[in-house]
């Protein structure tokens with residue numbers, strides 16, 4: 001999975017007009033988290049589709065999602081703002097862009113908003129790997145000749161701050177903009193001290 005994430009980072013480098021191995025020195029000891037999820041079947045008498053995982057963006061770099069059992073449910077928001085099904089295709093993974101990549105690419109890549117909607121009475125399994133650069137990597141605009149749109153952050157600090165937000169009140173968890181504002185304020189406060 002780490003090798004695959006390296007390949008994805010190589011493709012991002014090329015897409016941003018950088019040398020193919022540009023991210024390599026910052027991803028030698030990547031922070032990787034794995035999540036194995038069993039979504040219990042929503043009750044049969046549920047009248048509408050059940051949101052098993054609310055709308056969010058992943059906070060790290062590259063996310064690799066395996067929809068092991070072929071049961072759909074993962075939906076991603078496209079550039080028109082519509083949710084589309086990430087239909088499970090045998091032998092493939094879904095790649096989501098996380099918040100750190102959005103910042104690093106100066107917004108040229110957008111963190112993918114997504115959610116999991118399930119049918120009543122149907123359970124589901126998924127395996128997810130979250131990959132991010134080395135803890136001490138400074139994440140700042142990597143695109144030549146562009147004015148930075150984001151404050152620079154240290155990858156590991158960003159992860160810890162986002163975890164605080166995630167496990168805080170649920171309304172913060174679902175509000176991506178609010179999360180980013182909180183994070184900006186946090187880092188502004190640190191750089192002011």
Ligand SMILES: O=C(O)CCC(=O)C(=O)O
Nearest residue numbers: 035053065074116126128
């Ligand atoms: O279950 C899935 O397909 C995705 C879950 C997810 O988005 C997450 O764990 O961040």
Ligand SMILES: [Fe+2]
Nearest residue numbers: 056057058114
């Ligand atoms: Fe996610």
